[in-house]
Amino acid sequence: MGDLVYTALPRLLIGSLDATKVRDGVPRGRYGAWQRRIRPTVFGEPAFDIELVPTEVCPARPHIWAFTAWKRMHTAALDSGLDSGLLRIYSGYRSVAFQKEIFEYRLKERRTERRRRGLPELEDRVLRKLQQRWTALPGKSAHHTGFAVDLGLYELGIRQGRKTPEWAWLMQHAREFHFYPYLEEPWHWEFNPPGLVEHLKVLREALGGCAPYEHLLNPVFDL
Ligand SMILES: [Zn+2]
Structure with missing residues (x-):
């Protein structure tokens, strides 16, 4: 040791x-x-x-x-x-840094998926709020x-x-x-x-x- x-x-x-x-x-x-x-x-x-x-x-x-x-x-x-x-x-x-990457990745994924399904574009702020239901914000995850x-x-x-x-x-x-x-x-x-x-x-x-x-x-x- x-x-x-x-x-x-x-x-x-x-x-x-x-x-x-x-x-x-x-x-x-x-x-x-x-x-x-x-x-x-x-x-x-x-x-x-x-x-x-x-x-x-x-x-x-x-x-x-x-x-x-x-x-x-x-x-x-x-x-x-x-x-x-x-x-x-x-x-x-x-890490908080990695959680940031995950969050941004999931956000991008959601935006692409909405486009693919022909759903209306959402403001960044709204989309982030929506994503928080599924992915913890950086700094908030146990x-x-x-x-x-x-x-x-x-x-x-x-x-x-x-x-x-x-x-x-x-x-x-x-x-x-x-x-x-x-x-x-x-x-x-x-x-x-x-x-x-x-x-x-x-x-x-x-x-x-x-x-x-x-x-x-x-x-x-x-x-
Ligand atoms: Zn967990």
């Missing part, structure tokens, strides 16, 4: 790391599930490269802590006979933090995704691994254990000050 090198990431979004802004989960919706949303304004983008899983290990590059917890959860789900493909990490960390993951369930869409035993299992067990649902999208799960803000503060202070940090890379999150 002593040979690890890390670089500071160019961040567009610096989080407040204010623990009082982390909301406790509350049961909501017809599923009675606990949402406990990761807010990008609190956590910001990862400060250091080493916080993210290397591409060779997981191309979606989630935060190391989210990845470690996901691996445990994935193993438990497979032991219950579930489909590993539907539970793989499809998307993880997305994926900026590295703590949100989209699982393989994404490929099934909303309705089909909710009919799978994989989703039912997650709704029942994900919390044991500190993953909370975003109820609008069955594939989107957020790692948000108690004490996450405090652990991040300690890690980033150590990394910024070049203090020993190896022991901080795998903290224990208690329920």
